[in-house]
Amino acid sequence: MSVVHTYSDNEKILVSIDCIIFGFDQNQLNLLLFKRKIDPFKGEWSLVGSFVNPEEDVQNAAVRVLQEYTGIDEIFMEPLAWYGDVDRDPGGRVISMAYYSLVRIDESKVIKADSYQAKWFAIDEIPPLILDHDQMVQDALDKLRRKARYEPIGFELLPEKFTLPHLKRFYDAIYQKDLDRRNFRKKIISMGILTKLDEKDKSTSKKGAYLYQFDADKYEELRSKGFNFVI
Amino acid sequence: MSVVHTYSDNEKILVSIDCIIFGFDQNQLNLLLFKRKIDPFKGEWSLVGSFVNPEEDVQNAAVRVLQEYTGIDEIFMEPLAWYGDVDRDPGGRVISMAYYSLVRIDESKVIKADSYQAKWFAIDEIPPLILDHDQMVQDALDKLRRKARYEPIGFELLPEKFTLPHLKRFYDAIYQKDLDRRNFRKKIISMGILTKLDEKDKSTSKKGAYLYQFDADKYEELRSKGFNFVI
DNA sequence: TCAAAAGTGTTCAAGTTACACCCATGT
DNA sequence: ACATGGGTGTAACTTGAACACTTTTGA
Incomplete structure (x- = not known):
C-alpha cells in the first residue's frame, strides 16, 4: 500500500x-x-x-x-x-x-x-x-x-503619520458613533504606543493637528508584559 | 461558452x-x-x-x-x-x-x-x-x-444542571488561575442569566451546592438589549 | 474678527478587586 | 467535634463617562 x-x-x-x-x-x-x-x-x-x-x-x-x-x-x-x-x-x-x-x-x-x-x-x-x-x-x-x-490594527489603514483626530475618525467610522474627543485622546495617549512628532498636518484645520506614529516595538514590549489594547 | x-x-x-x-x-x-x-x-x-x-x-x-x-x-x-x-x-x-x-x-x-x-x-x-x-x-x-x-459557551461543556463552584472550576481551567469565589459569584449572578434550582449537588462537598441552569432565552433577550457577557 | 477644528482637566458613577467570617453536614 | 467545601458583604481602588472652555490661524 x-x-x-x-x-x-x-x-x-x-x-x-x-x-x-x-x-x-x-x-x-x-x-x-x-x-x-x-x-x-x-x-x-x-x-x-x-x-x-x-x-x-x-x-x-x-x-x-x-x-x-x-x-x-x-x-x-x-x-x-x-x-x-x-x-x-x-x-x-x-x-x-x-x-x-x-x-x-x-x-x-x-x-x-x-x-x-x-x-x-x-x-x-x-x-x-x-x-x-x-x-x-x-x-x-x-x-x-x-x-x-482589541488590537491596534487600525494603524494598518492610516498613513504612517497620522493625527489624533484622524485616528478618532477611524474609530468613529468603525463604531458608527461619535466618541468623546477628550476621553479618546486620554486613553490612546496613556497607552504609550504612539510617538508624537514635531510636524503638524493642516489639511483638515487652520490650527493644524500634531502628527503621531504608531510604535510597533513599544506595543510588542508592552504586550509581552500583559498589556491589552482596548478602545 | x-x-x-x-x-x-x-x-x-x-x-x-x-x-x-x-x-x-x-x-x-x-x-x-x-x-x-x-x-x-x-x-x-x-x-x-x-x-x-x-x-x-x-x-x-x-x-x-x-x-x-x-x-x-x-x-x-x-x-x-x-x-x-x-x-x-x-x-x-x-x-x-x-x-x-x-x-x-x-x-x-x-x-x-x-x-x-x-x-x-x-x-x-x-x-x-x-x-x-x-x-x-x-x-x-x-x-x-x-x-x-465574551460568550457564554462554557455552558455547552457543563451538564444542564451545574453548581456555581463547578462553573468556576471551568473558568479556572480556562484561565489557568484561581478566580475569587465571591467576586465570581457576584458577577455571574448579577447577569441574571442563571436560574437557581431547589436541588443541591453533594458530589463534591458535605454541605452541597445549589444547582443552576443557564437560561438561554433570557440571555438572548438581554443581548438584544445591548448586554455583553464578560467574565 | 470670526469660524472651525485642536487641545486640555475635573468631577462623578460604576465596576472591579481584595479580603474574613459563618454555615451545613458527613465522618 | 472537626474538617471540608459552600455561601455571603463591605471598603478601597480603578476605570469609564460626562462635560466646557481656551487656543490657533486662514479666510
Whole structure:
C-alpha cells in the first residue's frame, strides 16, 4: 500500500480564495471592488480572488492576488472564513476561503485600476456583489469591528503619520458613533504606543493637528508584559 | 461558452475537515482523540476528520463526522481555521478545515470508544498527534479561551444542571488561575442569566451546592438589549 | 474678527478587586 | 467535634463617562 495512493479513492474539489480589501480615507471606511473578468457574472462587481493551485499554499494564493491587484508587497492580511456550501457558485462546486486585508489608500496608487476596472466604494455605498460576496463583506466588517477594539490594527489603514483626530475618525467610522474627543485622546495617549512628532498636518484645520506614529516595538514590549489594547 | 465549463481549466484539490472536540469533567478540560484507521500514520492519535464530498456542504461533513463519532445530535460546533500548506500531509495535497466543538462528557457516553479506540485526554496530557493536529488543538484552545470570556459557551461543556463552584472550576481551567469565589459569584449572578434550582449537588462537598441552569432565552433577550457577557 | 477644528482637566458613577467570617453536614 | 467545601458583604481602588472652555490661524 503506497502512501501516495492512500487518498486516491476520494474526490477533489475546486478551491478558491477571495480577498476583502479595506481602506480608509479621511472619514470613510472603503472597500476595493473589481469588475469580474470571467463567466458567470462577467462584468459584475466582485471581490478579487483566484483559484488555488495544487502546487501553492492557500495563503500564498492570497498573497499573490493581493500583490497583483494592489501592487503592495507587505500587506496586512488575515484569514476570515470559508464558504463551502455545495450550491454557492452556479459555475460549479467551489469552496472559497476568504482573507480580509487592510491597506493604506495612499500607498495603493499602484492598483491597476484601469485594466482591472477597480474602484474604491464607501462602505455604505457598496453595489450588489456576485455570489455570496455580500456575505463575505458583511462577515469581514463584523470581524474588523470586533478586532479593531482589541488590537491596534487600525494603524494598518492610516498613513504612517497620522493625527489624533484622524485616528478618532477611524474609530468613529468603525463604531458608527461619535466618541468623546477628550476621553479618546486620554486613553490612546496613556497607552504609550504612539510617538508624537514635531510636524503638524493642516489639511483638515487652520490650527493644524500634531502628527503621531504608531510604535510597533513599544506595543510588542508592552504586550509581552500583559498589556491589552482596548478602545 | 457554457457556464458549466467555465472553471474547467482549473485543478481540483482534496479537501477535508477535522474536529477538535472538547469536554469538561469536574476539574479538567479534556480533548477527545481517536486512533487513526488509515495510512499514513495508521494507529497514531489523531483528531477525527473526513474528506469532504463534492456533493455535501463543508459544514455538513463536520456535522456528519461529529454525529458519527459522538452520537450526539445537536452539538455545539464552530469553524476554527483552515490549514492549507502544500506539504502539510505527506499522504497528498489536502486542505483541511477545522471545526472545534464542545460536548457534555456525560451526554457523550454513546461514543463508540471501543471500535474507534477513542479516548478523552486531559488537556495537559495530550499525546503527540499526527500532521499539524497539534497546531489545530493549540489554535482551538486559544480560540476557546478567548471566546469563553465574551460568550457564554462554557455552558455547552457543563451538564444542564451545574453548581456555581463547578462553573468556576471551568473558568479556572480556562484561565489557568484561581478566580475569587465571591467576586465570581457576584458577577455571574448579577447577569441574571442563571436560574437557581431547589436541588443541591453533594458530589463534591458535605454541605452541597445549589444547582443552576443557564437560561438561554433570557440571555438572548438581554443581548438584544445591548448586554455583553464578560467574565 | 470670526469660524472651525485642536487641545486640555475635573468631577462623578460604576465596576472591579481584595479580603474574613459563618454555615451545613458527613465522618 | 472537626474538617471540608459552600455561601455571603463591605471598603478601597480603578476605570469609564460626562462635560466646557481656551487656543490657533486662514479666510
